[in-house]
Amino acid sequence: MSAHNRTFNPLALGAAAIAAVLAACMPHARAAPPALPDPEVDVPPATSGPDSAVFAGGCFWGVDAVFRHVKGVRSVESGYAGGHTMNPTYEEVSSGTTGHAESVRVVYDPAQVSYGRLLKVFMSVAHDPTELNRQGPDVGTQYRSIVFTSSAAQKRTAEAYVEQLTEARIYPRPIVTQLLPLAHFYPAEGYHQDYLAHHRDQPYIIYNDLPKLTHLQAMFPEVYRP
Numbered sequence: 001m002s003a004h005n006r007t008f009n010p011l012a013l014g015a016a017a018i019a020a021v022l023a024a025c026m027p028h029a030r031a032a033p034p035a036l037p038d039p040e041v042d043v044p045p046a047t048s049g050p051d052s053a054v055f056a057g058g059c060f061w062g063v064d065a066v067f068r069h070v071k072g073v074r075s076v077e078s079g080y081a082g083g084h085t086m087n088p089t090y091e092e093v094s095s096g097t098t099g100h101a102e103s104v105r106v107v108y109d110p111a112q113v114s115y116g117r118l119l120k121v122f123m124s125v126a127h128d129p130t131e132l133n134r135q136g137p138d139v140g141t142q143y144r145s146i147v148f149t150s151s152a153a154q155k156r157t158a159e160a161y162v163e164q165l166t167e168a169r170i171y172p173r174p175i176v177t178q179l180l181p182l183a184h185f186y187p188a189e190g191y192h193q194d195y196l197a198h199h200r201d202q203p204y205i206i207y208n209d210l211p212k213l214t215h216l217q218a219m220f221p222e223v224y225r226p
Contacts, residue, residue: 032215033124033125033128033215033219034124034170034171035124035219036120036123036124036165036170037164037165037168037170038116038117038120039116039117039119039120039157039160039161039164040160040161040164041116041156041157041160041161041164042114042115042116042117042157043110043114043115043116043151043153043154043157044153045110045111045114046110046111050074050107050108050109050110051107051108051110051115052105052106052107052108052150053105053106053108053115053118053119053148053150053154054081054103054104054105054106054148054150054182054185055103055104055106055118055122055126055146055147055148056081056082056101056102056103056104056144056145056146056148057122057126057127057128057129057135057145057146058102058127058131058134058135058136058138058143058145059102059135059138059143059208059209060078060079060102060103060104060188060192060195061078061192061195061196061199061205061209062126062127062196062205062208062209062212063104063122063126063127064076064077064078064104064193064194064195064196065194065195065196065197065209065212065213066121066125066126066212066213066216067104067106067118067121067126068194068197069213069216069217069224069225069226070108070113070118070121070216070220070223070224070225071112071113071223071224071225072108072109072110072111072112072113072223073106073107073108073109073113073118073225074107074108074109075106075107076104076105076106076107076194077104077105077107077187077188077193078102078103078104078187078188078192078193078195079103079104079105079185079186079187079188080093080098080100080101080102080103080185080186080188081100081101081103081146081148081182081183081184081185081186082099082100082101082103082146082148082178082180082183083098083099083100083101084098084099085097085098085099085100086184086186087186088100088186089189090188090189090192093142094140094142096140096141096142098142099141100142100186101141101142101143101144101146102142102143102188103146103148103185105185105187106118113223115153115154115157116157116161117223119147119157119158119161120161121216121220121223122147123161123165123177124215124219125212125215125216125219125220126212127145128145129145129171129175129176129177130171130172130173130174130175130176131145131176132144132145132176136208137208144176144178145176145177145178146177146178146179146180147177147178147179147180148180148181148182148185149179149180149181149182150181150182155179155181158179159179162175162177162179196209196210
């Protein structure tokens with residue numbers, strides 16, 4: 001499903017078309033993520049103040065929603081990172097020509113939730129790190145899996161966790177998540193922010209993103225925030 005089709009109006013489609021869309025989305029929504037071990041390496045807690053982390057894992061609507069329900073997270077912002085175009089628009093990123101991926105910036109309190117715990121949430125319930133240049137029904141490099149690091153400690157933690165998961169053979173396929181230094185993060189348009197909360201009845205959200213919140217609550221009850 002293309003980025004533009006994600007916001008379709010179901011009333012404008014016939015019953016057969018709606019059924020086809022839901023059938024395409026449903027298998028991805030039903031697949032439960034694997035239980036992951038805690039990271040063996042983590043970023044030491046900051047002495048004061050919040051920290052931030054940036055992740056890309058498919059459509060940013062679902063990733064954004066997951067982190068908004070994690071205790072210790074102060075704010076989440078959807079945006080674009082990893083490309084070469086300055087101040088890109090959603091349409092430009094959706095074309096696949098900017099090099100950017102749909103991303104989220106998570107500002108969190110390290111005293112309440114560690115970077116390693118956020119990484120564990122990202123690699124399990126927020127997206128599938130084994131899907132190359134796609135997530136579920138969305139296909140293209142703008143949906144690739146990336147952990148953007150902004151410090152040596154984040155880089156060390158992310159590298160160690162990918163190696164840990166690979167050696168443990170948690171997934172049936174190789175992890176394809178890129179680990180890249182964060183150069184720029186461009187906030188997305190206002191209508192993309194906290195998108196799930198305002199579109200809970202949209203078929204795409206129902207079958208692709210709401211299950212992520214269900215999995216978060218079931219697998220991370222200690223950090224889940226209603």
